[in-house]
Amino acid sequence: MNKNPGRKKPEERYDRCAYAMIFPAYFIFAVFILIPIAVVIYYSITNFNLYSAPQFVGLKNYRNLFTDGDFLTGIKNTLVYTVLTLFPQLALGLLVAVMLYRKSKLIPVFRTAFYLPNVMSMVCMSMVWLWIYDPAYGLLNALLKMFGCSTKQWLQDPNMAMLCVVIMSIWKSCGYSMVIFLSGLTSIPGSLYEAASLDGAGPIRKFTSITWPMLRPTTFFLLVTGIVNSFSVFEQINIMTGGGPLNRTTTVVHQIYRRAFLEFKMGYASAMSVILLLFSIVITALIFRFGSQGQDVEVA
Amino acid sequence: MPQKGEEKERLPERRMEENKAMKKRKINHIIWGICMAAASLFMLAPVLMMFLTSFKSIDEIRTAAFHLFPRAVSVKNYVEAMTSGGWLVYFRNSLVITLAAVIFSLLFNTIAGYAFARLNFRGSKILFLLLMIGLMMPPQVTMLPTFLIMAKFPLVGGNNIFGAGGTGFINTYAGLVIPLVAGSYGVFLSKQFYENFPRALDEAAEIDGANKWKVYFTIYLPNSKSLLATLGLMKAVAVWNDYLWPLVMTNSESKKTVQLALTMFKTDGYTQWNYLMAAAVLIVIPMIVLFLCAQKYFVQGIVTSGLK
Numbered sequence: 001m002n003k004n005p006g007r008k009k010p011e012e013r014y015d016r017c018a019y020a021m022i023f024p025a026y027f028i029f030a031v032f033i034l035i036p037i038a039v040v041i042y043y044s045i046t047n048f049n050l051y052s053a054p055q056f057v058g059l060k061n062y063r064n065l066f067t068d069g070d071f072l073t074g075i076k077n078t079l080v081y082t083v084l085t086l087f088p089q090l091a092l093g094l095l096v097a098v099m100l101y102r103k104s105k106l107i108p109v110f111r112t113a114f115y116l117p118n119v120m121s122m123v124c125m126s127m128v129w130l131w132i133y134d135p136a137y138g139l140l141n142a143l144l145k146m147f148g149c150s151t152k153q154w155l156q157d158p159n160m161a162m163l164c165v166v167i168m169s170i171w172k173s174c175g176y177s178m179v180i181f182l183s184g185l186t187s188i189p190g191s192l193y194e195a196a197s198l199d200g201a202g203p204i205r206k207f208t209s210i211t212w213p214m215l216r217p218t219t220f221f222l223l224v225t226g227i228v229n230s231f232s233v234f235e236q237i238n239i240m241t242g243g244g245p246l247n248r249t250t251t252v253v254h255q256i257y258r259r260a261f262l263e264f265k266m267g268y269a270s271a272m273s274v275i276l277l278l279f280s281i282v283i284t285a286l287i288f289r290f291g292s293q294g295q296d297v298e299v300a
Numbered sequence: 301m302p303q304k305g306e307e308k309e310r311l312p313e314r315r316m317e318e319n320k321a322m323k324k325r326k327i328n329h330i331i332w333g334i335c336m337a338a339a340s341l342f343m344l345a346p347v348l349m350m351f352l353t354s355f356k357s358i359d360e361i362r363t364a365a366f367h368l369f370p371r372a373v374s375v376k377n378y379v380e381a382m383t384s385g386g387w388l389v390y391f392r393n394s395l396v397i398t399l400a401a402v403i404f405s406l407l408f409n410t411i412a413g414y415a416f417a418r419l420n421f422r423g424s425k426i427l428f429l430l431l432m433i434g435l436m437m438p439p440q441v442t443m444l445p446t447f448l449i450m451a452k453f454p455l456v457g458g459n460n461i462f463g464a465g466g467t468g469f470i471n472t473y474a475g476l477v478i479p480l481v482a483g484s485y486g487v488f489l490s491k492q493f494y495e496n497f498p499r500a501l502d503e504a505a506e507i508d509g510a511n512k513w514k515v516y517f518t519i520y521l522p523n524s525k526s527l528l529a530t531l532g533l534m535k536a537v538a539v540w541n542d543y544l545w546p547l548v549m550t551n552s553e554s555k556k557t558v559q560l561a562l563t564m565f566k567t568d569g570y571t572q573w574n575y576l577m578a579a580a581v582l583i584v585i586p587m588i589v590l591f592l593c594a595q596k597y598f599v600q601g602i603v604t605s606g607l608k
Contacts, residue, residue: 017419017512017513018421021415021512022411022416022427024407024412025411025431025482025486026431028478028482029434029484031449032442032449032479032482033434033484034433037442037445040441040442096339099336104329104332109340110336111599113340113343113344114339115595116344117347118537119537119584120584120588121540122543123541123543127562127563127576128347128349131571131573131577132349137573143366145364171343175343228437228438238543253438253440256444257548269444270445277437280438280441281436
């Protein structure tokens with residue numbers, strides 16, 4: 001393309017073929033992410049139900065949302081799930097990453113053990129945990145009985161169901177944080193630790209003064225992607241509890257799925273999707289605003 | 301010379317100290333190994349239980365007395381589970397969808413990442429930022445409109461030019477694959493990865509008169525093994541394990557994926573745990589094998605793309 005031998009500054013030459021290169025990815029992105037955002041906002045102000053033509057209803061769907069007990073419960077549950085899952089999962093991932101950041105022949109074995117739950121399907125793992133939590137034949141109650149403790153109802157107990165789902169989700173996803181944190185750790189120059197050792201810093205001081213601040217961009221990245229993932233929690237809910245007992249585990253996406261694809265209230269479900277979108281944008285923006293102070297964050 | 305003598309005198313002392321420190325380090329290492337082994341076992345326990353349970357008979361599972369190991373090892377559950385429906389079709393569907401999504405997403409997203417990382421073009425910053433919306437938004441937000449777009453796609457699946465009359469992409473491979481090819485994450489990771497590439501390489505190629513396409517396909521692509529392994533593994537895992545999109549997009553036996561099929565063993569009243577566990581083992585094995593094959597590159601890929 002650039003046959004001009006008199007080398008211009010890189011900023012001054014444009015590569016036209018770049019548009020062709022980004023076209024396939026961008027086309028799919030536009031058709032399946034950008035345009036759908038516009039479409040979902042449009043449907044959210046209609047009464048579309050898949051069978052008749054959509055009619056404009058203004059903000060009626062949104063007004064109804066705020067009196068819809070199931071949806072409000074869904075929002076509350078989603079937030080509870082996010083807080084209870086995300087922070088322990090990050091803490092655990094960081095702990096394991098720090099533990100595994102050393103030289104040993106066993107590292108790949110341990111790393112694999114921690115990461116493996118993450119590559120297995122949520123459907124399969126939900127089923128396995130469903131059995132583990134089973135009140136009559138499950139592993140947990142069998143162990144409790146073995147030690148002479150009283151058995152519990154786990155997923156069928158309205159007060160415990162969410163916690164059970166949360167524990168399973170932490171188990172499933174902490175390996176991901178571990179791998180990302182490990183990659184963050186390897187990018188910290190070893191000379192920092194050597195200097196700290198010379199100054200007589202102990203392992204805890206080294207962690208608080210070097211590791212934690214240097215890992216800030218990593219933590220930031222995991223926080224943003226983790227929130228997006230937690231907000232979209234659905235599979236384990238649909239399989240393990242179906243939103244029950246007493247709606248204690250229903251989530252926003254579970255409500256969207258039910259309204260849209262079981263009741264065909266597309267307009268109403270679209271309004272829910274828009275609320276989910278707003279929540280994600282607001283919280284991500286807040287993290288960007290307060291989480292990256294003075295940091296050169298390159299995530300976007 | 302006198303200095304050398306001094307050193308010789310101190311040597312045994314120092315060696316003893318070193319020995320002590322090494323012993324201490326060794327003991328620490330062993331304690332560390334035991335702790336991590338215990339933690340690993342704890343992490344793998346549910347998976348091991350799935351494996352062990354898959355060999356038990358239903359009576360053995362539905363009994364009050366719990367045994368860790370099955371009484372007799374037989375593949376009866378596996379055979380019966382796999383013959384209880386069109387599992388060959390389900391596995392084929394999942395395989396086709398996963399392969400297609402991985403190949404297209406790797407091709408599209410890495411080349412876009414290369415363009416964003418290396419080429420100058422008007423609007424590249426804004427186009428990239430826009431693309432990052434996909435990273436910050438739960439994919440389920442657009443699930444509903446994407447479904448409607450796929451169902452009403454013009455001139456597909458019996459639809460007329462206005463997208464009415466037919467079923468569009470519903471119950472087709474294309475409908476299951478195309479939306480999953482989109483990947484802000486893939487473009488982002490590729491951009492990070494290619495930004496760390498030595499620039500000297502493509503400058504050399506340019507002097508030889510190669511255009512950007514040639515530079516990408518002859519220099520960048522062959523040298524991005526770890527990137528391809530990382531992205532490929534992530535995409536394969538995401539698509540193979542996907543549940544919600546096939547649930548929404550298909551309603552026929554012929555396009556059912558393995559994840560959907562697994563839920564058949566669980567009905568409201570009665571769960572066939574023995575078949576369920578056997579089928580679950582068969583469903584997770586391909587991803588475990590893939591991970592073990594790719595893991596060397598996978599971790600390296602995350603590190604070199606400077607994902608932090």
